[in-house]
Amino acid sequence: MTPAEKPPDGLREFAENLKAAPRHIYETAFRGGTPATDRTRSTFIFGNVFLHLHSVRVHRWTLRWSTTMGLGIMTTSAFLITLITGVMLMFYYKPFPEAAYDSMKDIHFVVPTGRFIRNIHRWAANVMVVAVILHMTRAFYTASYRKPREYNWLIGLGLLVVTLGLSFTGYLLPWDQLAYWAITIGSNIAQSPREVTDAIGITQWFDPGGIQKLLLLGSDVVGPEALIRFYLLHVMLLPLALAALMGVHFWRIRKDGGLARPADADARLGPPPAGTYPIFTEAPQRTYQLAAIVKGRTPAVNNGPENTVPSMPHLFYAELGVFMLTVLICLALALVSDAPLKELANPNVPENPAKAPWYFLGLQELVSFSAFMGGIGVPAIVLLGLGLIPYLDREKEGTGQWFGGPGGWPLVRRSIFVGLGSTLLVETLVIRFGWLREWFPHIPQLIITAINPATILTTVYALYSLWLIRRHHSTRAGAMGLFTCFLCGFLVLTIIGTYFRGPNWVFYWSPGDWPKH
Amino acid sequence: MSTTTTPPPSRLDPEAVPRRDVLGLAAMASAAGACLLALVGMLRMPKAAVLSSPSKKFKAVLPENLAAGEAFVPPGRSVALFRDAAGVHAISTVCTHLGCIIKPNAEGFECPCHGSKFLGDGSVTRGPAPRALPWLKVSHTGGNWIVDEGAPVPPGTKVQA
Numbered sequence: 301m302t303p304a305e306k307p308p309d310g311l312r313e314f315a316e317n318l319k320a321a322p323r324h325i326y327e328t329a330f331r332g333g334t335p336a337t338d339r340t341r342s343t344f345i346f347g348n349v350f351l352h353l354h355s356v357r358v359h360r361w362t363l364r365w366s367t368t369m370g371l372g373i374m375t376t377s378a379f380l381i382t383l384i385t386g387v388m389l390m391f392y393y394k395p396f397p398e399a400a401y402d403s404m405k406d407i408h409f410v411v412p413t414g415r416f417i418r419n420i421h422r423w424a425a426n427v428m429v430v431a432v433i434l435h436m437t438r439a440f441y442t443a444s445y446r447k448p449r450e451y452n453w454l455i456g457l458g459l460l461v462v463t464l465g466l467s468f469t470g471y472l473l474p475w476d477q478l479a480y481w482a483i484t485i486g487s488n489i490a491q492s493p494r495e496v497t498d499a500i501g502i503t504q505w506f507d508p509g510g511i512q513k514l515l516l517l518g519s520d521v522v523g524p525e526a527l528i529r530f531y532l533l534h535v536m537l538l539p540l541a542l543a544a545l546m547g548v549h550f551w552r553i554r555k556d557g558g559l560a561r562p563a564d565a566d567a568r569l570g571p572p573p574a575g576t577y578p579i580f581t582e583a584p585q586r587t588y589q590l591a592a593i594v595k596g597r598t599p600a601v602n603n604g605p606e607n608t609v610p611s612m613p614h615l616f617y618a619e620l621g622v623f624m625l626t627v628l629i630c631l632a633l634a635l636v637s638d639a640p641l642k643e644l645a646n647p648n649v650p651e652n653p654a655k656a657p658w659y660f661l662g663l664q665e666l667v668s669f670s671a672f673m674g675g676i677g678v679p680a681i682v683l684l685g686l687g688l689i690p691y692l693d694r695e696k697e698g699t700g701q702w703f704g705g706p707g708g709w710p711l712v713r714r715s716i717f718v719g720l721g722s723t724l725l726v727e728t729l730v731i732r733f734g735w736l737r738e739w740f741p742h743i744p745q746l747i748i749t750a751i752n753p754a755t756i757l758t759t760v761y762a763l764y765s766l767w768l769i770r771r772h773h774s775t776r777a778g779a780m781g782l783f784t785c786f787l788c789g790f791l792v793l794t795i796i797g798t799y800f801r802g803p804n805w806v807f808y809w810s811p812g813d814w815p816k817h
Numbered sequence: 818m819s820t821t822t823t824p825p826p827s828r829l830d831p832e833a834v835p836r837r838d839v840l841g842l843a844a845m846a847s848a849a850g851a852c853l854l855a856l857v858g859m860l861r862m863p864k865a866a867v868l869s870s871p872s873k874k875f876k877a878v879l880p881e882n883l884a885a886g887e888a889f890v891p892p893g894r895s896v897a898l899f900r901d902a903a904g905v906h907a908i909s910t911v912c913t914h915l916g917c918i919i920k921p922n923a924e925g926f927e928c929p930c931h932g933s934k935f936l937g938d939g940s941v942t943r944g945p946a947p948r949a950l951p952w953l954k955v956s957h958t959g960g961n962w963i964v965d966e967g968a969p970v971p972p973g974t975k976v977q978a
Contacts, residue, residue, distance in 0.1 A: 481917070481930070484915070484916045484917065485915045485916065485917070485930065487916075488914070488915040488916040489915060492915075495947045498947065498948060499947070514864055515863050515864070518863065518864075518865065518868075519865075519868045519869055519870050520868055520870050521870050521871070523869065523870070524869070525865075525869060647895075647918075648893060648894075648895065648918055649918065650917040650918050650929050650930060651929070652929035652930075653929065653930070654917060654929065654930045664931075667915065667931065667945070668931040668932065668944070668945050669945050670945060670947075671914055671915055671945060671947070734943060737941060737942070737943050737944065737945075738942070738943045741940070741941070741942055745947045745948070748945075748947075749947075803929060804927060804928065804929050804932045805929075805930065805931045805932040806932060
């Protein structure tokens with residue numbers, strides 16, 4: 301018999317397949333192969349369900365450090381870290397008042413690495429809040445919210461609100477003194493529309509404040525129902541909302557044509573540095589088309605993706621770098637500073653001073669004049685104003701450039717002086733001389749609700765902004781003035797609330813001057 | 818008689834909505850309406866019919882040597898009790914601003930959270946508190962003082978033993 305006629309050796313083939321199985325598994329998982337050529341770099345992205353949210357090629361402007369400073373990726377990275385550490389903490393945390401506090405003690409002192417994980421969770425949450433605020437600041441000053449990115453700016457605002465909500469609900473879970481009094485103050489801010497409805501005497505019939513508080517607490521006292529509600533919000537509803545909004549946010553970046561860049565970005569970038577491979581430098585005859593999906597014109601024919609580089613490796617390595625930096629920051633902070641855990645919650649003795657997390661201390665400073673205006677009224681006005689910015693500023697000049705638009709950096713610099721000056725002046729006056737209630741003890745509450753540092757500062761900023769619009773004939777100029785003023789106000793109020801307020805919310809130059817108990 | 822000829826529709830013109838689609842949309846709308854109505858009915862769900870709050874009425878034992886104008890806070894309660902010649906009265910020690918527990922002092926009350934100050938009769942003298950502290954119902958039965966934290970009374974109401 302010749303070898304060709306020999307029946308195949310089933311066992312040998314089986315053994316060979318078995319030997320090759322690991323390689324085959326790898327090859328079927330990563331079908332594109334090593335991302336070494338233009339083609340495999342592309343399949344690396346669109347062949348991977350996790351990566352294909354990215355475009356295959358990315359404009360060189362996007363990769364400049366000063367375009368984004370990596371702040372969006374830093375926010376996302378911090379969220380991923382809180383997600384992972386949060387799930388780990390859930391193995392031990394028990395959401396019932398006294399048990400919650402005991403389980404926090406267990407995590408702190410009994411669970412191996414428990415304290416470290418909690419520290420990372422807490423620091424990543426702080427990093428996320430800082431990064432999301434800076435990211436919004438970046439998007440604003442580079443005028444990146446303009447057409448066609450208006451809607452994504454709104455989604456970003458939603459993400460800011462959900463991020464703050466996650467931080468606040470997380471603050472309450474340890475059920476220590478800090479947590480208990482933060483819930484108490486927070487739920488009473490939710491109830492503060494009563495300040496207005498009481499003053500005009502309609503609370504009996506129309507009580508939105510009472511309903512909000514009841515929905516938050518599920519009872520009229522802070523107890524097990526409130527804790528389980530905040531727990532559910534913190535571990536389920538808000539993370540889901542955040543994930544959904546993040547998906548839309550990222551997807552819209554692609555659909556809106558990548559990151560905003562100046563119209564003359566290509567000219568500014570100049571020729572690519574030698575060794576950057578590969579770059580589309582000439583327009584191909586035809587790039588891609590939408591077939592049989594919609595009636596309409598084929599996009600981007602005869603218009604090549606010039607000046608773009610493959611996302612793999614250029615964009616991914618940059619993102620990976622930011623992610624590693626974020627992890628490093630969180631780990632380093634977690635090693636040097638422990639997350640606080642105060643005494644068990646005591647409903648009869650408030651913390652003195654009872655302070656919210658630092659990013660709410662600016663609001664707490666405003667709340668110390670009028671609960672409704674500081675806690676609900678002015679924040680709502682600010683959010684509304686921020687949301688309207690892209691729909692009022694329909695200009696073109698300066699898109700994608702830092703401090704782009706009429707006025708530019710000199711205008712922002714002047715606005716910093718106006719913002720810091722007016723806020724410091726108003727705060728100095730109220731700290732030195734008090735406010736209406738001290739001067740006229742019988743003044744109607746409605747007047748204080750209408751006229752207090754929160755509303756005065758908002759009015760001053762708004763008038764300054766209107767003056768800028770008139771002077772520069774530009775809504776963008778007004779928006780830059782307003783945004784800068786609000787940032788300065790936030791900064792000043794937060795610093796005063798954090799460092800200069802002591803027991804009974806009295807102003808002290810340093811904690812060393814606090815009265816002894 | 819001339820007939821006007823309409824030009825043939827362009828490939829890029831949108832198609833008219835056929836009748837079947839209209840019926841389909843109507844069916845979807847009514848289904849959505851039914852779901853919405855059911856949802857409105859369930860909106861009451863987050864508010865339980867019975868709230869699990871502790872009893873607001875409690876029995877208080879006043880110290881024998883309580884001086885006029887001196888506040889007595891029963892342990893575990895946020896109420897200050899006073900006794901003078903006109904009788905006994907109770908003032909809530911929950912701040913009307915954001916619900917912190919205020920402390921009685923020589924002049925009246927002081928809030929640790931945002932610095933509100935109140936006189937001995939509960940009226941606000943400084944700080945963000947929007948309203949005076951409510952006076953609470955006190956009754957005397959069987960030698961005991963009963964305070965009801967859920968029942969405000971007009972300021973100045975004092976009860977004799």
